[in-house]
Amino acid sequence: MTEWILPYNEKGKDAFRVNDALHNLDRIEWVQNINLTNINIGDIVYLYEAAPVKAIHWKCKVTDVWRKDSIIDDSAYSGSGMVYDGPFIELERLCEYFLLQHLSLGNLRKNGYNGNMQGSCRLERFKSELSEYIHEIDKIHTSDEELTKFAQKMPMQELEELARRFSKKNPEVRETKTKQYKRSALVSAYAKRRAGQCCELCGEIAPFLDKDGNPYLEIHHVMWLSEGGADSIDNTVALCPNCHRKMHIVQEPKDILYLQKMLKNK
Secondary structure, three states, X not given: OOEEEEEEOOOOOOOEOHHHHHHHOOEEEEEOOHHHOOOOOOOXXXXXXXXXXXXXXXXXXXXXXXXXXXXXXXXHHEOOOOOOOOOEEEEEEEEEOOOOOOOEXXXXXXOXXXXXXXXXXEHHHOOHHHXXXXXXXXXXXXXXXXXXXXXXXOOHHHHHHHHHHOOXXXXXXXXXXXXXXXXXXXXXXXXXXXXXXXXXXXXOEOOOEOOOOOEOOEEEEOOOHHHOOOEXXXXXXXXXXXXXXXXXXXXXXXXHHHHHHXXXXX
C-alpha cells in the first residue's frame, strides 16, 4: 500500500466542489493523469485543500484505477459543468479531518514535508516522521477512544461547535449480528461535559468515576435512533445507569417530556 497527497482547489467558479461531493457521496472520481500512473487499488490518498485552508482535509482509499468511462454522477458539484475524459481513479471517503490546524501546511512542513503542494506526490518521498505525524492525527479521528480522550481536553465552545458540525439526522448504520448505530464520539463527549457530574434526569451525582477519573454517565437519545431520532446534541442526554435503564424499560412520558424541555432550554 502506498500513501499519496493530492491537492485540490475549492475556490473559483469553475472548481469542482470536492468537499460537497465527499459530504454527500461515498465515492468520487479523479482524473488519473501522468503523475498518478503508479497509483493502485488499496492505496491511501490524503486530499489537501489549497488556500485559504491549506491543510489535509480528507482521507480516502483508492477503489478503482484506469477506469475509462465515468460511472459516478457528480456533475452537481462541477462549477464549470465540464465533462472530463478518463481514465479515472475512484476514491472512497474514509474520514473527514476536523483538526485542520494540526494538518496545516505549516505543521506538515515542521514534520518533514518539503514540497510545494502543486501536484500529487507519494508520502514516502519525505522523512518518515511526516507519515508518523499524519498517522497520529489520523488516530484521533478514526478511534472513538482516542477521540473521546481528545474531546475531554477541548474548550467547551470548541467541543460544542464540533459536536454540532458532526451531528447526524441519519447516523451511519453498522451491520453486525444486531443492528448498531455508529454514534458521534463528539456528540457524546459534549453531552457528558454539559451534564457535569450529575444525571440530567434525576439530578444525582454520577455513582462512580470511570477508569480515567471522569464521572460515569451513560448516553441516551430521547427519541431513540431506531425510531428515527437524530444523533445530535439536541436529542442526546447523559444519564446515570439507573435512569438510563429506566428510560429503556419504563419510558415514562413525563420523563421524556422533562428531558425534551431540558434540552430545549440549554
